[in-house]
Amino acid sequence: MIYLDNHATTACDPLVVDAMMPFFSGSYGNSSSPHEFGQAAAAAVSQAKEQVAALLGADPGEIVFTSGATESNNIALLGATQQHKNLGGTRRRLVTTATEHKSIVAPLQYLAQQGWELVYLPVDRTGRVDLIEAKRLITLDTLLVSVQAANSEIGTIQPVAALADLAHANGALFHCDACQAVGKINLQVDSWRFDLLSLSAHKLYGPKGVGAVWIRGGEKQLPLVPLMYGGAIGSLRPGTLPVPLLIGFGKACEVASHLLAQESQRIGALRDSFEHNLLTALPEVTVNGALTERLPNNSSLTFGGLEAEVLLANLPDIVASTGSACESGSIEPSRVLLTIGLTREQAFSTIRFGLGRFTTEAEIRAATAQLIATYREVSMWLA
Numbered sequence: 001m002i003y004l005d006n007h008a009t010t011a012c013d014p015l016v017v018d019a020m021m022p023f024f025s026g027s028y029g030n031s032s033s034p035h036e037f038g039q040a041a042a043a044a045v046s047q048a049k050e051q052v053a054a055l056l057g058a059d060p061g062e063i064v065f066t067s068g069a070t071e072s073n074n075i076a077l078l079g080a081t082q083q084h085k086n087l088g089g090t091r092r093r094l095v096t097t098a099t100e101h102k103s104i105v106a107p108l109q110y111l112a113q114q115g116w117e118l119v120y121l122p123v124d125r126t127g128r129v130d131l132i133e134a135k136r137l138i139t140l141d142t143l144l145v146s147v148q149a150a151n152s153e154i155g156t157i158q159p160v161a162a163l164a165d166l167a168h169a170n171g172a173l174f175h176c177d178a179c180q181a182v183g184k185i186n187l188q189v190d191s192w193r194f195d196l197l198s199l200s201a202h203k204l205y206g207p208k209g210v211g212a213v214w215i216r217g218g219e220k221q222l223p224l225v226p227l228m229y230g231g232a233i234g235s236l237r238p239g240t241l242p243v244p245l246l247i248g249f250g251k252a253c254e255v256a257s258h259l260l261a262q263e264s265q266r267i268g269a270l271r272d273s274f275e276h277n278l279l280t281a282l283p284e285v286t287v288n289g290a291l292t293e294r295l296p297n298n299s300s301l302t303f304g305g306l307e308a309e310v311l312l313a314n315l316p317d318i319v320a321s322t323g324s325a326c327e328s329g330s331i332e333p334s335r336v337l338l339t340i341g342l343t344r345e346q347a348f349s350t351i352r353f354g355l356g357r358f359t360t361e362a363e364i365r366a367a368t369a370q371l372i373a374t375y376r377e378v379s380m381w382l383a
Contacts (some may be wrong), residue, residue, distance in 0.1 A: 008295060023243050093116075097121045194216065267355050308348060
């Protein structure tokens with residue numbers, strides 16, 4: 001099998017697995033316990049927090065561990081709005097894009113039902129935000145702007161630093177869902193000027209079920225109302241810490257930090273070769289998203305005249321998807337693809353390929369050959 005669905009999830013790096021294993025059966029203490037087992041676990045959690053922070057260019061005290069990016073996004077959006085409301089604030093505008101992940105869109109739509117004004121920034125055909133329109137729509141009434149660092153379907157990288165500046169010029173907070181970008185491109189919270197950021201371990205070769213929200217200055221500097229209660233007083237995220245998962249998360253970030261430049265270049269070259277050979281052999285195929293401002297591992301391709309599900313059904317050795325995993329099962333075409341101007345027919349003919357750390361040149365050659373042959377064969381059947 002050739003796995004090309006690394007936007008949905010990644011395999012745990014063997015170094016990550018090795019780092020986690022002792023904390024399942026040997027050093028299995030509760031990190032809140034005062035005894036030796038607990039203190040050993042607490043020290044390991046502190047190290048993991050330092051590793052995550054280092055990848056972001058952040059302070060460890062600004063990291064709050066969560067169950068993943070979905071929880072992190074909800075903490076950031078719901079926590080910031082409720083905090084503002086509790087303090088008697090009068091700002092009521094929330095700004096985002098229609099191409100965000102469902103874990104951004106859903107809580108913002110919930111807030112809209114509670115009386116908040118929800119505004120969507122327009123994007124161009126590559127999926128990038130129109131900064132001129134953003135300057136008009138991000139106003140003094142805006143409390144928070146939430147825009148992803150990079151799109152999970154088409155890979156487009158947003159001008160988030162410029163958007164953060166527009167938010168700050170109007171006294172608003174800027175939140176970034178950086179789930180797809182962290183570990184793929186060099187993302188430093190200071191130079192990108194965020195206030196809140198969400199990330200998830202399983203998108204960067206760590207374990208599933210763990211993520212983090214980064215808060216500029218930490219919880220005391222930028223207070224958020226918790227979604228849950230039951231921990232220490234003032235705790236944003238109560239509950240027993242899943243120590244092995246946190247250790248794996250930290251190790252994944254450490255490995256990503258060491259490999260980032262080399263890995264991005266290698267994977268980007270594989271992706272470019274993949275697209276070049278496909279487009280040369282199949283003129284019916286087109287690329288979606290930005291050609292330059294794009295994640296190095298992303299390739300969103302529309303196979304003109306053939307439904308993607310039909311093509312994938314005839315490619316049993318290739319693992320890929322037709323869109324975001326959170327939208328799987330939907331009978332509707334991708335809202336991301338519709339937003340950037342594709343027709344319903346084109347959207348239903350689109351496959352998302354996500355290359356990764358363990359993707360080889362031989363696999364890309366084999367996948368390319370299989371795609372070309374199968375597209376031609378199935379197209380003849382249906383002609």
